[in-house]
Amino acid sequence: MAESDPTPILHSDAPDKASKRGAKRDSLFLLTTLLDEAGQPLGKARVRNLSETGLMADCDSHLRDGDRLVVRLRGVGDVAGRVTWVRGDRIGMAFDGSIDPRAARKPVGARSAESGPPFLRKLVRKATPTP
Template identity: 55%
Template sequence: MDEERDISDRGPARAAPRDSLFLLTTLCTPEGAELGKARIRNLSATGLMADCERAIAVGASVMCDLRGVGKVSGIIAWSRDDKIGMAFDEAIDPQLARKPVSGKGQQGVPDYLRTHQMQAPRR
């Protein structure tokens, strides 16, 4: 019975399905002051869990830029050591963060990652 109450007390960030992934971002205040880098470990429509460079207080307003999604704002819902849970102010589509980053052609991709097409030798 206590477990059921504990689950319901976790809030909306825990109600949405979470998707495990590994993304890097930088956390900052709404005013733009950097709070450090973060490694996002899981992401849902309503929040994320990340490993941070330093502790961030519960209730702090934060922003981050998620690849494929854009700038996201929210508050720190929980914090333990270097791990945080962020509840978003507005729901996102977490699948956008999984889409490959693409540009025109393969510009911006290091040479060793480019797919080279083999050409027949000239005669």
Template identity: 45%
Template sequence: MSGLETRTVSRDSLFQLAQVQVEQDEEAHKVRVRNLSDGGMMGEGNIRVQRGNRLKIELRNVGTVEGSVAWVQDNRFGIAFDEEIDSQLARKPAGTTSPPDAQTLERSWRYRAPTPPDPTSLRKI
């Protein structure tokens, strides 16, 4: 990767576990959350995902978040959330879900993941 930072959304480095379930897979996998922002996260673990896979992620103090795999490299992968979250909630001790004050909720819907396509409108190749 280049030394040039191209992201415009701040993200927090952290180390915590999350449960990830790939669409149409019954099993939930434990992954390490390496960094987290309001619009997505980087995960690491022994889980087979491909770019575009739909996921459900269970984050501490946040709950279940849905998103899509944006990139994959070795055992790390990026997830773009469908809806923005308050990523600071995940940093608080477990069970602490007090609402943050209005000044910390400067969210931007500009980085929202696109909605998944309707399966009936896709053509087979």
């Protein structure tokens, strides 16, 4: 198993090292599914960091540096890419194209203000007539 880079691709580096990777990383915890290029499930992964160009994740799959895969990201969809490093149960993945990582943080499903729990609903005050 070859390890091309000992530094996770989405690790928060110092500003002088950030230019090496080029994309701002966003820490989050997102459960996702890994697929091979044919669409066959490879298992689940926990995305720890996400950027426009890649991710770092914990996974149970036995992946190797250079493996091609697709990751199913909530709010983004299926994203193809290549494993760039493996460290135990953690992997780094470079996407084939850019994504909007903020889309993965958006709430899933359309929910109206009235459908949520009472403490999250907007309070509407009715004007009371003054005597």
